Amino acid sequence: MTASLAERVRAGDRRALAKAITLVESTREADRAEARELLDTLLPAPTASLRVGLSGAPGAGKSSVIEALGTHAVEAGHRLAVLAVDPSSKRSGGSILGDKTRMADLGRRPEVFIRPSPSGGTLGGVARRTREAILLCEAAGFDLVMVETVGVGQSEVAVADLVDLFLLVVAPAGGDELQGIKRGIMELADLIVVNKADGDLLPAANRAAADLRRAVHLLRPKREGWEVEVLLASAAEGTGIVEVWDHLTAGAERLRAAGAFEPARADQAVSWMWSEVREGLLDAFLADPAVQAELAASERQIRAGERSPTSAAQALLARVRRS
């Protein structure tokens, strides 16, 4: 069954792809085993793809930017998959991309596959499912994968580790109004887009771009020889979108030509294995009855400053080793 599903995914069958993603999203152990088998069958995925992460505060217009960029990309001949990461969502379907009508025109195109955020779970779990969904989309022939995230805490960091390039979308605002860019996110960005740069908002967009340019200049570059640009765009009016696309693809080509692309993906994959190993080890630790019996008391002693964290950790580890 896995073999035939793999074959259908590889043939670009969208229903099979949807089913395969549901499989990797499942938490049932039997489904997980099947999902692993499916992935190993489909690997290696085609490597000519481009993975782009997109983030920004609510209201910045991420979906509109994806719709405008995606439409342009599809017209340039690409096949596009859009995925979402939203660990804050506890509802099935997620709070972003859940309403597909937000990308209605894009979603109706045969060259486009849109998948809402999987519901809930830990950030690690959501990130793993998204990573596997990326591989499935690529196996199905989608050569451009966009991952949208609305940040809670560390979700942008996780997404930055899943993609080739990371794009931050901000709304026009200057000085104090801009305050609120999530800590850490500015430093993940390979490209910043000030959206809604049209009409009355154009002066504010220009001010925001100037402030952002000054701020990114203070930071050490994320990549050797890569300048983080701040571009103006209006997804609503369609202006600036071609420039964003050209900048992204030219940057990707430059990285690929410099041989930086594949090693970065290989590093991401290996670090992903390690995060899976660490998670698995911790799960087994937490499932140990000896740990469950002592954990609360240990944490209480540590909080009260009565016991050193090292000493408590060593005692718990010793109990697990004995059991």
Next chain:
Amino acid sequence: MTASLAERVRAGDRRALAKAITLVESTREADRAEARELLDTLLPAPTASLRVGLSGAPGAGKSSVIEALGTHAVEAGHRLAVLAVDPSSKRSGGSILGDKTRMADLGRRPEVFIRPSPSGGTLGGVARRTREAILLCEAAGFDLVMVETVGVGQSEVAVADLVDLFLLVVAPAGGDELQGIKRGIMELADLIVVNKADGDLLPAANRAAADLRRAVHLLRPKREGWEVEVLLASAAEGTGIVEVWDHLTAGAERLRAAGAFEPARADQAVSWMWSEVREGLLDAFLADPAVQAELAASERQIRAGERSPTSAAQALLARVRRS
């Protein structure tokens, strides 16, 4: 022996304190066990202490700022311990604070204890030893602990998790010259000090301060109700140092009064226990012969894109469970 060492540390005996820190720095298992016992004996440490992290690029004048701030603090009645975190150092004694003459005047005072960076090791190991050294210094009656770090990668993040307040020291420079503030560090800072704001460098210091103020304004605040200030100082001329000290202590008092101080330390300690647990689990995993036999092949397959990271991780975890 541990009991008598603990007693001497508690009495403020500096040689006993130095010996105790050497014990927590040791990697010998017997020493580690003794160190844990010692720490548990000395806990809970007095909680009236203030822990300040200090970072900045080479040449920013971190040591001069520590010397000036420390001298002022000691004259205000504090007992000061200065520790260093430098995971980049492979040489014994470390590359920062290794040359105590850099803080010669400060180091001669009876109220001051200066400890160079432990040599080498992983960041996790260095951070653990520093954390334990902080507790020992507090047990010995040092109520002000400064932790100096010269950042390589994530060492500032680790130090920010060891201290109450984090101070970033930068040298005067404007615009492009400032570029090079390490990624992530600006967002850890509770206070930024532009040092060397004297003589010819005063205009450049003012420009740097203005740029930094604009940049921190773009970021979401690190703490509720805490404004990250950018202050000018000259450690060489002694100007601005009192203002930095007043700002730090007033901020600490405000956090303490708001009840934010102790819960933050308790959270740090618990998260420290978890990082020790994770490290211990990973060490045991890496020591497993089955893992050692298969790890290289797994990583190679993952790098080549032939195997999914999840599948490889699950296979390794299953081998460990069986062995």
